[in-house]
Every structure is written in structure tokens, then in C-alpha cells.
Amino acid sequence: MDKRNGAMIVVFLLFVIAEVPAEGHILDVCATCHINATCDDKFDGHGKVCNCMYGFVGNGRTFCLDKDECQIGSNKICGQHTTCHNTYGSYYCKCLSGYSPSNSMAIFIPNDGTHCRDVDECRATGLCGEGAQCRNLEGSFDCSCQLGYKVHNGAEPFQPDRDGASCKLVDCGQPPSVEDTVLLTVTGTTYRSVAVFVCDEGFVWRSGDNSSVCGADGLWKKPNMVCEVVDCGQPPSVEDTVLLTVTGTTYRSVAVFVCDEGFVWRSGDNSSVCGADGLWKGPNMVCEVVDCGQPPSVEDTVPLTVTGTTYRSVAVFVCDEGFVWRNGDNSSVCGADGLWKGPNMVCEVVDCGQPPSVEDTVPLTVTGTTYRSVAVFVCDEGFVWRSGDNSSVCGADGLWKGPNMVCEAECGPVPFLAKSEVFWHNRSVVIHRCVDGYHSWRGSNVSVCGSNGVWQRATLRCIAIKPPVNHLSVLNEKCLHWRAEKYEEDTEVYKVTYIGSRDYERSFHDRGKRSLNSKAEQLELCLNLLPVTNYSISITALSSRFTTTITTNTSLTVPPLPVVYYREFETPEPTLMLRRSPNTLDPISLYQVFVHPLDGIMMFDCSSPTSSDISSKTKSWTEYITAQIDVKHVGTEMNFTVGDGLYYGGFFNAPLENGRNYYIILRAVSQWKLALKGSCVLWAKVKGTSYVLMVSSLSAAALIGLVAMVTLGAYFFTWFFKRT
Numbered sequence: 001m002d003k004r005n006g007a008m009i010v011v012f013l014l015f016v017i018a019e020v021p022a023e024g025h026i027l028d029v030c031a032t033c034h035i036n037a038t039c040d041d042k043f044d045g046h047g048k049v050c051n052c053m054y055g056f057v058g059n060g061r062t063f064c065l066d067k068d069e070c071q072i073g074s075n076k077i078c079g080q081h082t083t084c085h086n087t088y089g090s091y092y093c094k095c096l097s098g099y100s101p102s103n104s105m106a107i108f109i110p111n112d113g114t115h116c117r118d119v120d121e122c123r124a125t126g127l128c129g130e131g132a133q134c135r136n137l138e139g140s141f142d143c144s145c146q147l148g149y150k151v152h153n154g155a156e157p158f159q160p161d162r163d164g165a166s167c168k169l170v171d172c173g174q175p176p177s178v179e180d181t182v183l184l185t186v187t188g189t190t191y192r193s194v195a196v197f198v199c200d201e202g203f204v205w206r207s208g209d210n211s212s213v214c215g216a217d218g219l220w221k222k223p224n225m226v227c228e229v230v231d232c233g234q235p236p237s238v239e240d241t242v243l244l245t246v247t248g249t250t251y252r253s254v255a256v257f258v259c260d261e262g263f264v265w266r267s268g269d270n271s272s273v274c275g276a277d278g279l280w281k282g283p284n285m286v287c288e289v290v291d292c293g294q295p296p297s298v299e300d301t302v303p304l305t306v307t308g309t310t311y312r313s314v315a316v317f318v319c320d321e322g323f324v325w326r327n328g329d330n331s332s333v334c335g336a337d338g339l340w341k342g343p344n345m346v347c348e349v350v351d352c353g354q355p356p357s358v359e360d361t362v363p364l365t366v367t368g369t370t371y372r373s374v375a376v377f378v379c380d381e382g383f384v385w386r387s388g389d390n391s392s393v394c395g396a397d398g399l400w401k402g403p404n405m406v407c408e409a410e411c412g413p414v415p416f417l418a419k420s421e422v423f424w425h426n427r428s429v430v431i432h433r434c435v436d437g438y439h440s441w442r443g444s445n446v447s448v449c450g451s452n453g454v455w456q457r458a459t460l461r462c463i464a465i466k467p468p469v470n471h472l473s474v475l476n477e478k479c480l481h482w483r484a485e486k487y488e489e490d491t492e493v494y495k496v497t498y499i500g501s502r503d504y505e506r507s508f509h510d511r512g513k514r515s516l517n518s519k520a521e522q523l524e525l526c527l528n529l530l531p532v533t534n535y536s537i538s539i540t541a542l543s544s545r546f547t548t549t550i551t552t553n554t555s556l557t558v559p560p561l562p563v564v565y566y567r568e569f570e571t572p573e574p575t576l577m578l579r580r581s582p583n584t585l586d587p588i589s590l591y592q593v594f595v596h597p598l599d600g601i602m603m604f605d606c607s608s609p610t611s612s613d614i615s616s617k618t619k620s621w622t623e624y625i626t627a628q629i630d631v632k633h634v635g636t637e638m639n640f641t642v643g644d645g646l647y648y649g650g651f652f653n654a655p656l657e658n659g660r661n662y663y664i665i666l667r668a669v670s671q672w673k674l675a676l677k678g679s680c681v682l683w684a685k686v687k688g689t690s691y692v693l694m695v696s697s698l699s700a701a702a703l704i705g706l707v708a709m710v711t712l713g714a715y716f717f718t719w720f721f722k723r724t
Helices: 004-018 615-619
Strands: 035-041 050-051 056-058 064-066 083-087 092-096 099-101 117-120 130-138 140-145 149-152 168-171 181-186 195-197 203-207 211-214 228-229 243-248 254-259 261-269 271-274 286-289 301-306 314-319 323-327 331-334 346-349 362-366 374-379 384-387 393-394 407-410 418-423 429-434 438-442 444-451 461-466 468-477 479-484 493-504 506-517 522-524 534-541 545-552 567-571 577-581 592-599 604-606 624-629 637-641 662-672 675-686 689-693 716-723
Touching: 035 429, 050 056, 195 203, 254 261, 314 323, 374 384, 429 438, 461 479, 468 534, 468 545, 479 534, 479 624, 506 522, 592 675, 624 637
Parallel strands: 567 675
Antiparallel strands: 035 050, 056 064, 083 092, 099 117, 130 140, 149 168, 181 195, 195 211, 203 228, 243 254, 254 271, 261 286, 301 314, 314 331, 323 346, 362 374, 374 393, 384 407, 418 429, 429 444, 438 461, 468 479, 479 522, 493 506, 493 534, 534 545, 577 637, 592 624, 592 662, 604 716, 662 675, 689 716
């Protein structure tokens, strides 16, 4: 037995001895109870006893010592996950970190069933920090990083306060470089940031995705877009020039031009460059036609016709009066070097040969046989000179002219017939013929000197010759009218040829032939003549081999309607298609693209030009020209993107405003000098909000289709738009 137990026995014995009352006295037990004791009835019901209160141990009278309840262990007295704390006369329990009492009290005594249960620390917001996710454990918790974040200053799992670790947002750094592209926009460099690429200048996006996303692994996912180099196609044809060299057809390729044969370079740039928009830029060189000046003078010749003084003009020469063309070329051509080539013709003086023998005359004198030589005649024996000239002159045509002397025989002067002359005669016979400008109608052309000395006169009748085609005119720019001069019963065959040219289109030629058989005196023939063309029309009467020519100019007509594919778009940059008519003889000069905003009641006049001031669009929301395209830049098909921000024919193709509705209108324009005519079609609708279009005098079916050909014409139409 240890000393402590021995002390307790001694105290207990003292207590027992002290409890015995003195003889003759009754002991009051309750008065002797310790302050930390209670006075209770004994179990057998005989008397009282002092008992130490709960939490104390002792005899109940002289001492009640504190009882250490915790010495048996906190798990036994307080339960699992607790700590036990002894107090004077009692104790209390507390839950370990990570646990909380079921009665929600900080301290407790488990006599009411209170116990410690696990605390869900993850219910507290931000416990693990930004980008982290919390996991509850029995009596604890740990943290790990969310997708797009990675652990910093430690490893997973972790507790921020314990380990000093945290989660940081993944950063992919700068976006990668992609071949043939440039970075357009980037939202950042952290997880899920997006970088958007566009094709580099001179390249066009053909396929694939143009965006790159920062991944949870800290790497950019490369775009798979494919950019192809822009191809402008073959260089343009330029008036009065020829292509000298071309480095290719792709972006920045260069085509070099030189002036065509017979032209000289005066100003401007002679190169054309393939642009990033797929169009050739330039050249703007000016080539002027070579001018040779006046044709040269050539000995013994005179100019007959001269077509001009510029390249390939022709001057035709004839021998001077009294000379005849023996050999060589009689034409001179203006060359590309600005010099006239030729002529090398040889002209010799005319020789009429011996003077003619003239009936009833004999030659008296002859000065020679060349041009302007003179032969003088006298009447033969038996004849008398009555009238006329007795001289003959060598003419420029190599023929003797004259004499016209009249030597009368015994019958007297030769008979005179109206509008006739003597073709041949001797002493007794005269043959008559009609003079120039007349022809024989009926009767005999012979006069005979009779035995009675009287002329039996010819009965020849001469009437005036009129052209077979007379009073030729052109009506309504296409129909020929003329009057026929012929015998009533004769059928005449007419051959009509025509050729047309245009001053503004050197390569243009329109040729045609027609034939007509008719007995009529008044005739009409209508031809299919094209507009804005200079025509030369010839009519030949085949029986008389007579040809006459007339010229006429046709006027400007309304151009044919453009052929377009009507579509509706919901993009601010719609691409539209135009089909060019295969008939290249149409008079279209240019195309104009109109943008017509839909804002309340709109009006559009196809026949009037519209201001190109883009600022007016933003103020009044009226239509405006967004592009003007020369017809020589349009093939059989053309694609045009509205709102691409480029210039076309000096007009800015302004971007369309989001949220607005537009109609796109195409106008074909024919322009000739000061005259201008146009026809319009509705090309497309660009949707921002929904509208209903009503066009006066046009049906709805005429507006919408796979191919929309809507005639707005050169007239004024009002369009009403109503919200639906």
C-alpha cells in the first residue's frame, strides 16, 4: 500500500472515531456534513449519512476532494473525437478540431446524449481560394485546383493555411503564329481565352477554323484555317496597248504594257499590279495614235482620196491630167514610225496616136500626138462646111476630141433630132444616138438621103435617164424608203448591204446583206440596226449596175435588263452575282450598285442619278451609289461583295450598319455623249429587322425567285415598307 492510501485510511479511522457521540449526547450528523456534501437518509432507513456531492470523493464530513473524471480517458467519458477538461467538482467536454457538438454548444457534458460529429469545412465559401475546389474529409478537408487552374507553391491535395499552396489561372502566353495569317483579336492569354486570325494581305480564307483557344494544359490549340494566295487571273486588256511581260497572276504580280503598233506612249503608268482584293490595279497609260501629217507631193500626180493623217490612213493618188499610170503602187500609207510609205507609181504623158479619120473630112494640119496636140480638118470634096468646130484635141484620156464640124452632102444639112447627136454619117446615111443623160425610148435611129434630095428622118425618141434608185431615205432609224425608175413591167433585183461602226468601240463592226425582188415603184425594206451605231447603207439595182449609198446614225436606247440572282441575306457583307448577257453588242457602258436603306416610306427613281456623298446616308437614310463598275471590267459573270470598304469607280463601298434592312439595286447604264439611259433590277435584300416590300405596278412574284429580273425601268416608282 502506498503512502497516499495509508493517509486515506488514517483519515477514515479518525472519521469513524469522531463519529461516536459522547455519552449522554445525541449527535446531529447533518450538522457535521462537509460543505461539498449532502445529508441523505441511510439505505436501511435508520439515521442520516453525509455523502460527498457528485464530482467529489471523501467521508462527507471532514473532507470532500475533487474527483478527476477525465482520468479514465476522454473517449470513455466524453465520447469519440473529444477532449476532456476537469473542473472543481465537475468536468466538461470539447470537440476536436474538424468536429462540432450535436447540441451546438462549445462545451458540454454528454449526459444528454451530446456527441461530436464531423464539420463540413467546404461549406465555407473561399476556404480553398480562387480557382480551387474543396473536398470534405472525416474531421478535416483538402483542396485541389479546378479545370483551367494549376497548383502554385505546393502539390495537390493541400490546405492553404497549413501548406501555403494556392491555385493560379493557367496562362498559355502569347498565341502561336500561323502561316499566311495575322492575329486579328485576342481576349487574353489565360484559360479559355480566344485568339482570332485572318488571312494575311494577299491571301483569302478557303477552309478550316480561324480561332485558337487557350487549353487547360496551358497550350494554344492551333487553328486549322487554310489561306490561299489571291489570284487576279489574266491581266486586263487595255485599249491601244499590248501586254509586254507578266510575272504571274497572284498577289503582287506585275504586268507591263506597251502601246500597240501605230500608237505612242504620252503619259501615265504602263504597269498593272495584282492587288489583295483579287483585282488588277492599272495601268493608266495614255497611248495616242501616230500622226504622219499631210501626204507627200508626187511628181505628175494629184491626190484622189485621203482617209486621214493618223496610223494606217491611206492616201490614193492618180496621174495628173494628161498623164497615164504605167506601173507602181498609187497608194501611200501612214506608218507606225509617223512617215508616209509610197507611192512609187510612174505616170507617163498621154499619147493619143494619129488623129481620127472623120467622115466627109480630110486633115489639114497636126501639131503632134500627145496630150493637147491639135488636128485641123476641112470638108472632103463634094461637101460643104455648114457648122461645128473643125479641130480635134488630144485629151487626157488618150482620145481625140472632135471635130464636130458638119459637112453637108447634096441633101443638105443632117437632120436634127431632139436630145440626140450624130454617131456616124456619110453622104447618104446618118446614124443618130441619144446624148449623155438620155436614152432611146422608141423609133428608128437612121436618117437616109433619098433620091429626091430629101432626108428621110429617123424617128428616134430620147428621154431623160433617171437613177434606178431615187429619193432614198431612212425612217424610224431602221426602214429604207426609195422610188424605182424603170419600165412598169420590169422586175428589178436590189442588193442591200450595210456596215456599222462605233466611235467609242473600235473593235465593233456590224455587217449585213439583204436582197429584194420587186416590180413596185415605191419600196420599203426594214433592217435590224443596232443602237448608238454609225451605219453606211448601199443599194444596188443589179440590172443597171447602179449603186447609191446613204448614211444614218442610230440613237441610244434603254439598255437590256441585267440578269441577276436575287437573294436575301442576314450578313453585313453579302456577295451578289451578276450574269453578263453573251450578246456583246449591247450598248451598256457601266453598272451602278445602289444601297437603299429601309426606314419608313422609301422612294427610288431609276432614271435619276443619286448623290455619292456617303455622309448623306447617315443623315437622311436615303439611297446612295456604293459602286460604279465599267462594263469592260465585267465578264460573263461577276461576283460583288456589298460593304467591303473598297472603292469602285470613285465610289466608296461603305460597310452596312448592323440592325438595318437594305435593298440592293443594280442599274445598267447606256451613255452616249450627253445622253444617258438606264434600267434597274432588284438584286438582294439584307435583313436587319423584317419588312414587307410593296412596289407599285409590280407583282410580288416578280420580285423573289432563284433568278430575279425586276424591271424598275427609267420610270419613277414609289416603294412602301411596313413592319411585320
